[in-house]
Amino acid sequence: MSDILVTLGTWNWLIFGIVLMALELLAPGVFLIWLGIAALLVGMISFGLASTWQLQILMFALFAIAAVPLWRHVARRSTASAGDNPFLNRRSAALVGREFTLEKPIIDGNGTVRIDDTVWRVAGPDTPAGSRVRIVQADGAHLTVTAA
The missing domain is CATH 2.40.50.140 (Nucleic acid-binding proteins)
Incomplete structure (x- = not known):
C-alpha cells in the first residue's frame, strides 16, 4: 500500500481530479466538483514543487476543507442574486x-x-x-x- 502512495505523482492527481469532476456530471450534487478542483490544484502544484506523498495528501485535505467555505460563499452569492427578480417562478x-x-x-x-x-x-x-x-x-x- 505504501508503494502506491509513494508513487503518487502529478499525473495521478490530475487524472483523479478529472475523474471526480466526471463523477459530478454523472451524479450532480455540487460536492465532487470541489474535491476534483482540490486534486487538480495538488497536481498543478506538484508540477512545480517536488513533494512527498504525505505533503500531497495534506495539500489535498487542506484544499478540500477550504473548498467548503468557498462553496458556501458562492452558493450564498447565487442565492442573493435570485433576489434581483423576486417574481421569478411566481x-x-x-x-x-x-x-x-x-x-x-x-x-x-x-x-x-x-x-x-x-x-x-x-x-x-x-x-x-x-x-x-x-x-x-x-x-x-x-x-x-x-x-x-
Whole structure:
C-alpha cells in the first residue's frame, strides 16, 4: 500500500481530479466538483514543487476543507442574486395591481382576461367583456379582480 502512495505523482492527481469532476456530471450534487478542483490544484502544484506523498495528501485535505467555505460563499452569492427578480417562478404575483381588459365577461364570478399570449381565468363581480379590471389577488393560476 505504501508503494502506491509513494508513487503518487502529478499525473495521478490530475487524472483523479478529472475523474471526480466526471463523477459530478454523472451524479450532480455540487460536492465532487470541489474535491476534483482540490486534486487538480495538488497536481498543478506538484508540477512545480517536488513533494512527498504525505505533503500531497495534506495539500489535498487542506484544499478540500477550504473548498467548503468557498462553496458556501458562492452558493450564498447565487442565492442573493435570485433576489434581483423576486417574481421569478411566481408570474401571477407580478400581475397584482396591473389593469387589463376582460376578454370574456365575468358571469357568476368567473371570466377570462388575456395577458400577453396567455388567457387567465379571473374571479370577481359580474362585469361585461371589454371592461377594464385590476388584479387584486393572485393565488397560483387563479386571479381575483375588481373593476378599475
